[in-house]
Amino acid sequence: MPKILIIDDEPHILMMVKKMLERAGYDVNLASNGNEGLKQFRKSPPDLVITDIIMPEREGLETIREMKLLRSNLKIIAMSGGGKISADNYLETAKIFGAAIVIEKPFTQKQLLSSVVELIGSVEDSV
Numbered sequence: 001m002p003k004i005l006i007i008d009d010e011p012h013i014l015m016m017v018k019k020m021l022e023r024a025g026y027d028v029n030l031a032s033n034g035n036e037g038l039k040q041f042r043k044s045p046p047d048l049v050i051t052d053i054i055m056p057e058r059e060g061l062e063t064i065r066e067m068k069l070l071r072s073n074l075k076i077i078a079m080s081g082g083g084k085i086s087a088d089n090y091l092e093t094a095k096i097f098g099a100a101i102v103i104e105k106p107f108t109q110k111q112l113l114s115s116v117v118e119l120i121g122s123v124e125d126s127v
């Protein structure tokens with residue numbers, strides 16, 4: 001079963017995305033910041049990482065860079081609603097750091113799911 005690690009400091013986003021991806025058949029792990037995400041990443045290597053950008057402890061851009069150093073072919077989706085600077089800037093940088101797909105918040109569940117399928121295929125494909 002494809003394994004997905006979701007990193008976001010907003011609990012309702014973690015829960016919403018987890019529910020949606022589990023319903024689609026994926027195995028899901030959660031982390032609430034980049035440090036926790038890296039711990040999970042080492043403990044239970046995922047097929048795909050979905051990460052927020054603006055988070056306490058360790059933010060997303062640094063997390064993306066770190067994970068790409070650990071595994072250069074890792075598939076990553078970055079999502080951001082922006083902050084002091086616009087989401088566009090963060091997401092452009094996320095791409096440079098190695099995110100395969102970037103999504104601006106708020107996004108629809110359908111939009112995120114189709115990005116996941118594009119990168120790692122649907123669960124039906126893998127069984």
Ligand SMILES: [Mg+2]
Pocket residue numbers: 008009010052053054055
């Ligand atoms: Mg955030």
